[in-house]
Amino acid sequence: xxxxxxxxxxxxxxxxxxxxxxxxxxxxxxxxxxxxxxxxxxxxxxxxxxxxxxxxxxxxxxxxxxxxxxxxxxxxxxxxxxxxxxxxxxxxxxxxxxxxxxxxxxxxxxxxxxxxxxxxxxxxxxxxxxxxxxxxxxxxxxxxxxxxxxxxxxxxxxxxxxxxxxxxxxxxxxxxxxxxxxxxxxxxxxxxxxxxxxxxxxxxxxxxxxxxxxxxxxxxxxxxxxxxxxxxxxxxxxxxxxxxxxxxxxxxxxxxxxxxxxxxxxxxxxxxxxxxxxxxxxxxxxxxxxxxxxxxxxxxxxxxxxxxxxxxxxxxxxxxxxxxxxxxxxxxxxxxxxxxxxxxxxxxxxxxxxxxxxxxxxxxxxxxxxxxxxxxxxxxxxxxxxxxxxxxxxxxxxxxxxxxxxxxxxxxxxxxxxxxxxxxxxxxxxxxxxxxxxxxxxxxxxxxxxxxxxxxxxxxxxxxxxxxxxxxxxxxxxxxxxxxxxxxxxxxxxxxxxxxxxxxxxxxxxxxxxxxxxxxxxxxxxxxxxxxxxxxxxxxxxxxxxxxxxxxxxxxxxxxxxxxxxxxxxxxxxxxxxxxxxxxxxxxxxxxxxxxxxxxxxxxxxxxxxxxxxxxxxxxxxxxxxxxxxxxxxxxxxxxxxxxxxxxxxxxxxxxx
Numbered sequence: 001x002x003x004x005x006x007x008x009x010x011x012x013x014x015x016x017x018x019x020x021x022x023x024x025x026x027x028x029x030x031x032x033x034x035x036x037x038x039x040x041x042x043x044x045x046x047x048x049x050x051x052x053x054x055x056x057x058x059x060x061x062x063x064x065x066x067x068x069x070x071x072x073x074x075x076x077x078x079x080x081x082x083x084x085x086x087x088x089x090x091x092x093x094x095x096x097x098x099x100x101x102x103x104x105x106x107x108x109x110x111x112x113x114x115x116x117x118x119x120x121x122x123x124x125x126x127x128x129x130x131x132x133x134x135x136x137x138x139x140x141x142x143x144x145x146x147x148x149x150x151x152x153x154x155x156x157x158x159x160x161x162x163x164x165x166x167x168x169x170x171x172x173x174x175x176x177x178x179x180x181x182x183x184x185x186x187x188x189x190x191x192x193x194x195x196x197x198x199x200x201x202x203x204x205x206x207x208x209x210x211x212x213x214x215x216x217x218x219x220x221x222x223x224x225x226x227x228x229x230x231x232x233x234x235x236x237x238x239x240x241x242x243x244x245x246x247x248x249x250x251x252x253x254x255x256x257x258x259x260x261x262x263x264x265x266x267x268x269x270x271x272x273x274x275x276x277x278x279x280x281x282x283x284x285x286x287x288x289x290x291x292x293x294x295x296x297x298x299x300x301x302x303x304x305x306x307x308x309x310x311x312x313x314x315x316x317x318x319x320x321x322x323x324x325x326x327x328x329x330x331x332x333x334x335x336x337x338x339x340x341x342x343x344x345x346x347x348x349x350x351x352x353x354x355x356x357x358x359x360x361x362x363x364x365x366x367x368x369x370x371x372x373x374x375x376x377x378x379x380x381x382x383x384x385x386x387x388x389x390x391x392x393x394x395x396x397x398x399x400x401x402x403x404x405x406x407x408x409x410x411x412x413x414x415x416x417x418x419x420x421x422x423x424x425x426x427x428x429x430x431x432x433x434x435x436x437x438x439x440x441x442x443x444x445x446x447x448x449x450x451x452x453x454x455x456x457x458x459x460x461x462x463x464x465x466x467x468x469x470x471x472x473x474x475x476x477x478x479x480x481x482x483x484x485x486x487x488x489x490x491x492x493x494x495x496x497x498x499x500x501x502x503x504x505x506x507x508x509x510x511x512x513x514x515x516x517x518x519x520x521x522x523x524x525x526x527x528x529x530x531x532x533x534x535x536x537x538x539x540x541x542x543x544x545x546x547x548x549x550x551x552x553x554x555x556x557x558x559x560x561x562x563x564x565x566x567x568x569x570x571x572x573x574x575x576x577x578x579x580x581x582x583x584x585x586x587x588x589x590x591x592x593x594x595x596x597x598x599x600x601x602x603x604x605x606x607x608x609x610x611x612x613x614x615x616x617x618x619x620x621x622x623x624x625x626x627x628x629x630x631x632x633x634x635x636x637x638x639x640x641x642x643x644x645x646x647x648x649x650x651x652x653x654x655x656x657x
Contacts (some may be wrong), residue, residue, distance in 0.1 A: 016372075020315065020365050027360045031304060031353055036077060039159060042172050043348040049174070049264035051339045052208055052292070052352075058212040064104075064189075064280040065239045066218040067091070069248035073137050073221035085109065085117040085473040089124035091225055091243065096128065097238030098227045102193045104130040104185065106244030106259075106276045107163055110149040114318060118152065126158035130188045132244075133164040135181070151247055162411025163188035167261070167278060171547035175261045175273075178205050178282055193240055206348055207281060212265040213273045216280050240283065251606035253479065267551050271606050292342055307334065311361035314453035319366040320426045331355055362369075407529035409471050412520060413483040413569060414546050415456070416553035417447065417490060418465040420516045443515065446493040454486035459540050467550075469541055471529045480572035482525045484599065487519040520552025522566030555585065560642030561598040570597035578603055581615050600639045607636035618647065625651045 034040050045457070069081075079081065088105060095574030107129060112118060125131070127224040131151040138145045150162050164186035170176050180203035181187070187201055193643040210216070213444050223230040247261045260272035263281075285291040295303075308328075316328050317595050334351040341347045419425075443464060443496055451458055451468045455476055468486075470479035494517050505512035530541050545566075552564040559582050570579040575598045584593035603611075617623045634641040 003436040016368075017316065019368060020312060020361075023359050023364050023368075025456070027270045027357050027364070028304065028308055030360070032301075034356075035353065038171060040352070041501055042170065043346075044352045045170055045172075045174070045176060046267075047350055048206060048292075048342075048348050049267050049333065049340070051614045052206075052342055052348075053264050053268065053404050054339065055343075057208065057210055058289070059216050059280070060284055063240075063284045063287075064216060065236060066216050066244050066246060066276055067095075067221055067243040067278060068218050068220050068239055068274075068276070069244060070246055075596040076222040077222075082107075085113055086120040087116075087225075089109050089120040091221065092121075092124040092129060093318075094225055094227060095236055095241050100128075100241045101238050101241075102128050102130065102189055102240045103383075104132075104163070104189050104240070106132045106185065106242060106278065106279055108132055108165075109151045109155060110134075112152060118154065122152075122154045122158045125155055125158050127159045127161065128192060129157060129159075130161045130163045130185065130192055132185055133162045135164050135166045135589040137489055139483065161188050161192055165279060167282075169261070173262055173277060174266070175263050176206055178202055178285060178339050180204060180205060182284070182329050183280050185497075186286055189242075189279075189283055191289055202286065202291045202293075205285075205293050207263075208280060208290045208292055208342075209264045209283055209504055210284065212269045213271050213277065214246070217275055222448065226478070233409060242276050242280055242283075242562065244274065245277070246274035246276050292346050292348050292518075295341075295347055295385070295501055299349060300353060303349055303359050304353040304561075307357045311358040315362055315369075319362070319369045323362060323366060327358065330358055334358070389435070393656065407531070409525055410528050411468045411479075411524065412472055412526045412528060412541055413489060413523045413543065414526065414549040414574075415451070415463065415468045415470075415483050415519060416523045416550045417468075417519045418485070418519055418553055420442065420518055420557055422515075425513050425515075437515065442497060443494075446497060447490050450486050450489045450493055454481065454482045454489065456486055457539070460538065465553075469526070469528070472541065473539070480521075480569045481576055483523075484563075484565070484569065484577060487521055488599070490519060491562055492518065517562060518553055518556035519563045520547035520554070520556060520565075521550050521569050522546075522552055523568040523572060524548070524566070548594060551585065555596070558646070559583065559598070560646045561640070563598050565597040565599070567595045573599075578613055580608065580637075580640070581585045584619070598643075600637055602639070603637045607633065611637060623647070623651060 032346075041549060072082065077087070079087075084435065089108065092103055092105075101325040105613070109121070110133070122574065135148045136326065138147060150156070150243070151160060151482075161184065164179070164181040164183055165185040166181070167175055167179050168177055178201070180201075182201055184201070201340045219231060219235070224236075224241075224243075225234060227496060246261070259275035263278070264275045266272065279342055310330060314323060314330070331351075334354045338349050338351040341343055341349050425439070426436055429439070440463075444461060444466065446467055448458060451466065454470075456468040456470050457472060459469060468483075470476050470483045476482060494515055496612070497514055498512070501515075522545050524543070526541040526543040526545050527643045528541040529539070531542070532538055552566060556562060556564045561582070565573070565579060571580060578601070579597045579599055580603070581595050581597050584595050586593050610629065614629050617627075617629075623629075630644050630648050
């Protein structure tokens with residue numbers, strides 16, 4: 001058990017904080033290395049997916065309208081896909097007549113078809129029509145080849161605009177970024193709608209998604225062929241209209257869909273989003289300036305550093321339940337700040353780095369503290385296991401705050417026990433040390449067990465003597481009662497041991513060693529705690545109350561009883577046991593006599609009253625050896641017969657009658 005040592009505590013605190021600083025530095029280095037891994041980048045992007053969709057944003061006003069080539073249209077038109085281009089020509093004419101500002105056909109028309117159909121679509125298109133192109137990188141062991149598929153020359157010669165509809169996917173197959181094509185499909189739609197050249201394209205910036213599949217205003221292809229009869233008036237007026245494949249039942253992520261891709265909303269719905277809706281999303285991100293830039297490395301590093309500093313501050317003094325609350329608040333704050341950056345500044349600062357850094361420092365230090373606490377518990381268990389019961393050891397290890405290291409003033413019940421005549425026994429066994437040692441162990445083991453079973457703390461062994469106390473290190477409101485019960489149980493244990501010794505001696509044909517024990521118990525204020533030097537110490541107690549307990553044990557044989565109690569002990573157990581006063585003694589250092597008591601098991605009220613009269617006469621000096629009270633009380637309270645005989649002999653020795 002460590003003593004209260006402020007320099008040592010300072011060293012422990014300094015060591016803990018140094019370890020915390022080293023841990024923080026190690027976390028910074030580890031995250032800087034982890035951030036270079038592709039998997040880390042994907043985790044950051046996945047955090048973006050959640051944060052950018054947490055409030056379920058909807059498409060901005062004035063965005064594109066989608067004409068879907070969907071199941072109802074396939075059924076209504078009743079023609080095998082791909083449909084004749086003359087049908088697309090009719091659609092363009094109907095949309096233009098309905099007031100569409102720009103029409104985007106997300107349909108690749110790179111190869112010739114029926115000449116009449118090609119002529120029809122060439123006649124229908126113009127500068128207000130954007131036709132989709134495609135760019136594909138084919139990689140082989142020999143070379144990498146970039147293939148670009150563009151609309152038929154006769155269509156572009158007719159005034160149609162080409163827009164590359166290819167998109168880039170992240171390493172996990174998710175669509176998140178604006179494609180880097182200056183002539184991209186969405187970019188050319190904006191150019192055609194505004195009549196001006198495109199400004200700088202925010203290529204590579206993160207896309208803000210606007211809901212799951214079918215979040216944009218969508219009508220079926222067959223409806224757009226007859227908008228006057230099948231759609232509300234002015235539905236397409238002054239709108240950008242995108243035409244493309246868009247199945248009503250969005251394909252699931254584990255099923256390959258036609259021109260369908262995973263977006264951040266896929267993690268919520270498990271559904272893919274059609275390519276034409278992807279183009280509408282790119283269009284709105286560019287048009288409304290809603291794309292999101294990723295924070296640069298210095299800003300990310302600063303956030304991680306701040307997170308480590310916050311974590312270090314959180315656990316600087318200690319870790320506990322408050323650490324969990326603080327950590328939860330900090331992690332929520334990281335996510336909130338990242339979300340606010342997306343919404344307010346259109347900048348994504350990944351919360352992954354700060355979160356991992358904070359958790360690593362806090363829980364790393366918590367693990368160190370837990371290991372230290374476990375080590376301290378083991379020290380407490382080792383230190384106290386030889387003094388107190390296992391149950392008390394468990395209580396102390398679970399709540400070490402109940403143990404006040406150093407010294408404190410407490411009211412204790414102190415017990416001293418000693419085997420009478422053991423010196424004589426030891427003298428007879430001086431030539432057989434093994435037998436003597438075995439006898440001491442057989443004596444002290446059951447007596448120690450009794451003390452611990454009754455919640456006592458063994459202070460020390462002094463040969464065959466045991467010193468124990470109650471009400472420390474843990475509180476025990478009934479400490480006096482437990483001490484007296486232990487003393488009586490010790491007498492029973494001695495009787496049991498004597499019976500064993502007698503049987504063993506009879507078997508060997510020898511004479512047994514009969515053990516008799518005296519016990520003294522006193523209750524009062526003491527100083528209890530770790531006492532000794534910094535290198536060797538004991539958990540012990542001292543004070544006048546301890547001295548009186550020792551004096552009572554030594555005096556017990558002079559009164560013919562096995563147990564003597566101090567006044568306070570007797571008062572505290574009087575409701576449970578029959579206690580009788582025997583005498584008053586003066587302890588060294590005191591001038592006022594202290595009454596002493598013992599416990600008897602059988603005595604009626606009349607006998608107890610007679611004993612009290614006897615004691616008062618004794619104090620008054622009016623007792624005489626011939627007083628009939630000696631014989632009467634010895635018969636009524638047989639347990640005190642030896643006591644009464646000793647008092648009578650003392651009177652005779654003093655010259656009484």
